[in-house]
Amino acid sequence: MKQYLPLWIVGAIIGVFSTALLVAYALVKDKKESMGFERTMKDGELMKRLLKYAKPYWFSFVIVGLVMLLSISYSILSPILISRIEKIVESGNFAYSDVLWRVIVYAAILIGSLVGTYVQAIVLQKTGQRIISHLREDTFTHIESLSHAQLSHLPVGKLVTRVSNDTNAISMMFTGMLANLVKNVFVIVGVLVAMLCINYMLTLMVLCFVPFIVLFTIIFRKFSRRAYRQVKNGTTDINTYLSEHLSGMKVIQVFNREERKMREFDVKNNTLYRAQRGQIFVFGIFRPVVYMLHISSVLCLFFLGSKGALENRPILGQVVDGATIVAFYMFVSRFFSPIQNLAEQFHRLQSAFASAEKIFTVLDIKPDVVDDEDAIELDEIRGEIEFKDVWFAYNEGEWVLKGVSFHINAKDTVAFVGATGSGKTTILSLLCRNYDIQQGEILLDGINIRRIKIASLRKHFGQMLQDVFLFAGTVRSNIVLRDEFSDEQVLEACRYVNADKFIERLADGLNEEVRERGNNFSAGQRQLLSFARTIIHRPEVMILDEATANIDTETELLIQDSLNKMMNIGTMLIVAHRLSTIQHADNIIVLSDGKIIEQGNHHELLHQKGRYYELYTLQFNKEQLQKGA
Numbered sequence: 001m002k003q004y005l006p007l008w009i010v011g012a013i014i015g016v017f018s019t020a021l022l023v024a025y026a027l028v029k030d031k032k033e034s035m036g037f038e039r040t041m042k043d044g045e046l047m048k049r050l051l052k053y054a055k056p057y058w059f060s061f062v063i064v065g066l067v068m069l070l071s072i073s074y075s076i077l078s079p080i081l082i083s084r085i086e087k088i089v090e091s092g093n094f095a096y097s098d099v100l101w102r103v104i105v106y107a108a109i110l111i112g113s114l115v116g117t118y119v120q121a122i123v124l125q126k127t128g129q130r131i132i133s134h135l136r137e138d139t140f141t142h143i144e145s146l147s148h149a150q151l152s153h154l155p156v157g158k159l160v161t162r163v164s165n166d167t168n169a170i171s172m173m174f175t176g177m178l179a180n181l182v183k184n185v186f187v188i189v190g191v192l193v194a195m196l197c198i199n200y201m202l203t204l205m206v207l208c209f210v211p212f213i214v215l216f217t218i219i220f221r222k223f224s225r226r227a228y229r230q231v232k233n234g235t236t237d238i239n240t241y242l243s244e245h246l247s248g249m250k251v252i253q254v255f256n257r258e259e260r261k262m263r264e265f266d267v268k269n270n271t272l273y274r275a276q277r278g279q280i281f282v283f284g285i286f287r288p289v290v291y292m293l294h295i296s297s298v299l300c301l302f303f304l305g306s307k308g309a310l311e312n313r314p315i316l317g318q319v320v321d322g323a324t325i326v327a328f329y330m331f332v333s334r335f336f337s338p339i340q341n342l343a344e345q346f347h348r349l350q351s352a353f354a355s356a357e358k359i360f361t362v363l364d365i366k367p368d369v370v371d372d373e374d375a376i377e378l379d380e381i382r383g384e385i386e387f388k389d390v391w392f393a394y395n396e397g398e399w400v401l402k403g404v405s406f407h408i409n410a411k412d413t414v415a416f417v418g419a420t421g422s423g424k425t426t427i428l429s430l431l432c433r434n435y436d437i438q439q440g441e442i443l444l445d446g447i448n449i450r451r452i453k454i455a456s457l458r459k460h461f462g463q464m465l466q467d468v469f470l471f472a473g474t475v476r477s478n479i480v481l482r483d484e485f486s487d488e489q490v491l492e493a494c495r496y497v498n499a500d501k502f503i504e505r506l507a508d509g510l511n512e513e514v515r516e517r518g519n520n521f522s523a524g525q526r527q528l529l530s531f532a533r534t535i536i537h538r539p540e541v542m543i544l545d546e547a548t549a550n551i552d553t554e555t556e557l558l559i560q561d562s563l564n565k566m567m568n569i570g571t572m573l574i575v576a577h578r579l580s581t582i583q584h585a586d587n588i589i590v591l592s593d594g595k596i597i598e599q600g601n602h603h604e605l606l607h608q609k610g611r612y613y614e615l616y617t618l619q620f621n622k623e624q625l626q627k628g629a
Contacts, residue, residue, distance in 0.1 A: 010296045014212055017289060025219045046356045053131045054174060060127040061179075067123075068183050070116035074109045075334050076190040080198075081106045083327035120179060128175030136167045139359055147368040148434040149394065154362075157240030162362050165235060166355035173352040177345050184338035184345075191334045199320065202328050205300055206335060209293045213339055216293075220286040221350075227279035228354040234272030236358070241268055247517075287340060294336035301328055369436050375453040381445050381460050382410035383540045383571030385431065390440035392430060400426050402594040403440075408587070410445075413572040415582035417612060418591035424575045428543050431573070432461050462539030466546035468526040470518025475503060476510040478518070479533045489536060497531035498561060540570040546577065579616050588612065 054061070085102050140163055146154070195203040245252065245261060252261055305325040385408040392401040401423045408414050416424040429435055430442060433454055442449050449457055470478050479490055490510060494500040502525050506512040518526050534542060560581060576582050583602045590598035590605070590612050598610050605612035 010299060014209075014293070014296065017292070018212060018215060021216065021219045021289075025222060041357055041360065043353060046353050046360070049360060050170070050173070050352075050356055053135050054127075057127045057131065060123055064120050064123050064179050065182070067116040067120050068179065068186075070109075070112045071120075071183060072186050072190060074113035075187045076194050077109055078106060079327045079330035079334065080194065081109075082330060083198075083323040086326045087321075087323035121176065124175050124179055128171055128173075131174045132167050132171040135170065135359070136163055139163050139167065139362060142363050142365075145367045145370075146365065147436075148429065150365060150368055155240040155243070157238075157243035158236050159362070160243060161236045161239045162359050165239070166232070166358050169351045169355035170359070172348050177348055177352070180341065181345055181349075184342050187338045188335060191331050195328065195331050195335075198327055198331075199324055202301060202305065202320070202324070205304060206297050206328075206332060209297050212293055213290065216286065216289050217342075220282065223282045224279075224286075224350045225354070227275065227282045228350040229357075230275035231272070231279050231351075232354045232358060234268070234275045238265075238268050238272055241265060290336070290340050294332070294340070297332050297336070298329065301325065301332060369433050369454065371453050372450055375451055375456075376447075377456045378445075378447075378452055378460065381540045384408065384410045384443075384445050385541070385571065385573075386441075386443040386446075387427070388441040388443065390430070390437050390442060392426060392435065392437045392439075394435075400594050401430075401437075404591075404594070404596055405440075406589055406596060406599065408571060408573070410571055412586040413574065413584070414587045414589065415574040415576060415585040416589050416591060417576070417579065417582070417615065422591040423594045424591055425545055428463075428545055428573060428575065431541075431543070432458055432463070459537075460540045461543060462534035462537060462541070463543045463545070464527070464530045464534055468518070468523075468530040470514050470521070470526055470529065472516050473514055474508075474510065475506070475512045475514060475529065478514055478529060479510075479536060481533065481537075483537070485536060490532075493532045493536035494528075496535055496565060497528055499525075499528035499532045502528070535569075538569075542570060542572045544572070544574045544576070546575055579612075579619055 081102050085099055088099060088102075143151075143159055143163070192203065192207075195206065241264070245265075252258060302325070305320045305328065387404050387406050390401055390404045391399060393399045400421075404423070404427070416427060418424055426435075430437055431444075431449070433449055436450075444452065444457070476487075476490055479485075479493065487510065491500060494503055503509060503512075514520065518529075521529070564584075574582055574585065582588060586601065588598075588600060588602060588605055589596055590610075592611065598605055598608065598612055600608070606616065
C-alpha cells in the first residue's frame with residue numbers, strides 16, 4: 001500500500017479541491033437571487049439565434065473545417081512520430097535515413113499545420129466581421145423602428161453599448177472561438193483514440209481525471225456566467241451615466257455639481273471594478289485547477305510508467321517502455337492543452353452569451369407603432385387633416401387628449417394654443433404616428449393614417465421643432481440629410497428661408513463643419529437650418545412646434561418672414577406661445593386640459609373675449625411693459 005502513497009496524495013488533493021468547489025457552488029445556488037442572478041435565455045437558444053447569422057457563410061466554415069484537419073493531424077501524429085524516433089534511437093542500432101524521413105514527415109506536418117492556422121485565422125476574421133456587421137445593422141435598424149414611447153424608456157448609453165460593445169464581444173465567437181472549440185473537441189477525441197491504441201491501461205489512468213474536469217467546468221460555468229452578467233451590467237450603467245452627464249456637463253458646471261457627480265461616477269466605477277475583479281478571480285481559479293489536473297496526470301504517468309518500465313513487468317497486462325512514456329507524455333499535454341484552451345474559450349463564450357442576451361433583449365422588443373398588413377403607399381397628398389373623437393394617454397388612464405375633434409382644409413395654416421400640458425405637441429406627434437391613439441380616428445385626405453405605411457406617411461411631413469438637432473458633419477449634410485441635391489438646390493432652399501445670409505459669412509460656406517449637436521451655431525442659426533432642411537424635401541404638411549421660442553429679435557424677424565413664405569407651400573400646423581406670430585393663421589385652436597375650448601381665426605377669437613382673448617391681452621400688456629422699460 002505504501003508504494004502507491006504518491007497516488008493517494010494526489011487523490012486527496014483533488015478531493016479537497018472538489019469538496020471546496022462543490023460547497024461554494026451549493027452556497028451560490030441557494031443565494032442566487034441575492035448574488036445578482038436573473039432569469040435569462042438558455043445557452044442553446046442563444047447559440048441557435050446566433051448561428052442564423054452564420055448560416056449564409058457556411059461555405060467559409062467548411063473551408064475552415066478542412067484546413068483545421070492539418071492542425072488536428074499534427075496534434076495526433078507528432079507524438080507518435082517522436083516516440084518512434086525515440087524508440088529507434090534507444091535501440092542504438094539504426095540507419096540515419098530511418099530517422100531522417102520521420103523528421104521530414106514531422107516537419108511537413110508542422111509546416112502544414114502553421115499554414116492551415118494562418119488560412120483559418122484570415123478566413124474566420126473576414127467571415128466573422130461580416131456576421132457581426134450584419135448583427136450590428138439589424139440591431140441599429142430595429143432601434144430605428146421603435147416608437148418614441150419605447151425610445152424614451154431606453155437610455156441612450158444602453159443602446160450604444162448594445163450596438164458597439166456587445167457586438168464586439170460576440171465577434172470573438174465567430175472570429176475563432178467556435179472554430180477552436182470544434183478543433184479542440186476533435187483533438188481531444190483523436191488523442192484519446194491514439195492513446196487507447198498505444199496503451200489502454202495508461203489511457204484509463206488519464207481518463208480517471210475526466211470526471212473532475214467535467215465537474216470543475218460545470219461549477220466554473222455557473223460562476224463565470226454570473227460574473228460576466230455583472231460586468232455587462234456595470235459597463236452598461238457607466239455608458240448610460242456618461243452619455244447623460246457628458247451631454248449635460250454645462251448644467252453640472254453651472255450649478256457647481258462636479259464633486260457630487262464625481263462621487264456618483266465613483267460608485268458606478270467601483271461597482272464595475274468589483275465585477276471585473278470577480279470575473280478575473282473566477283477564471284484565475286479555474287485555469288490553475290485544470291492545470292493541477294494536468295500535472296497530476298503527468299505525475300501519475302511517470303510514477304506508473306517508470307515503475308512498469310524499471311521493474312520490467314506488465315501493468316494490467318500491458319508492458320510500458322520508454323517510447324510509450326514519451327508518447328503518452330506528449331499525448332497528455334495534447335489532451336489537457338485543448339481542455340485549458342476550452343476553459344479560456346469558455347471564458348470568452350460567456351462574454352459572448354452575456355452580450356447576446358443583451359442584444360436579443362433589444363431585438364425582442366416589439367415596436368408599438370407598426371404598419372398594418374394592408375397598409376398603402378401615398379405618392380402625393382393634398383394635406384387635408386381630420387381628428388375624430390381622439391383620445392390618447394401616454395400612461396394608461398392619464399388622458400392627455402379627451403375626445404378631440406377638428407378639421408383642417410388642405411393648404412390651410414392652423415395654430416394650436418394653450419397652456420403647457422394642454423396637448424398641443426401631442427396632437428402633432430400623433431399625426432406623424434410617433435404614438436398611436438387609444439380611441440378615435442385621425443384622417444389624412446380622408447384615409448385613416450393607420451392604413452398608410454409609416455415611412456410613406458412621414459415623408460409627406462416636415463417638422464421644425466424648438467430644439468433643433470444637428471448632426472456632426474457639414475452644413476450641407478445637415479440640410480440634405482444624405483439625399484441627393486445639387487448645391488444650387490441647397491442654396492435656393494437656404495435663400496428661401498433667409499439662411500443664406502449667415503451661411504455666406506461662414507469661412508467654408510455649405511462645407512462649414514458642424515460640431516456635435518451643432519453647438520458652434522446659435523439657436524437662431526440652427527432654426528434657420530432646420531427650415532432649409534424642411535423646405536428642400538418639399539413636404540406637403542409642415543409642422544412648427546415652438547419654432548420661434550428662445551430666438552433673438554433680429555432672427556425672429558427672419559424666421560417670421562420665412563414662415564410667411566412657407567405658408568404658401570402647403571398645410572401648416574403651428575404651436576406657438578408668441579401669439580403675435582400666428583395672427584394670420586386661417587384657424588386657431590385653443591386647448592385646455594386635453595380638450596378644445598375655442599376655435600376660430602384671430603379676429604373671431606378676440607371678439608369672443610374668451611381664453612384666447614385673455615392670453616393675447618396678457619402677452620400684449622407684457623410686451624408693452626418691456627418696451628417701456
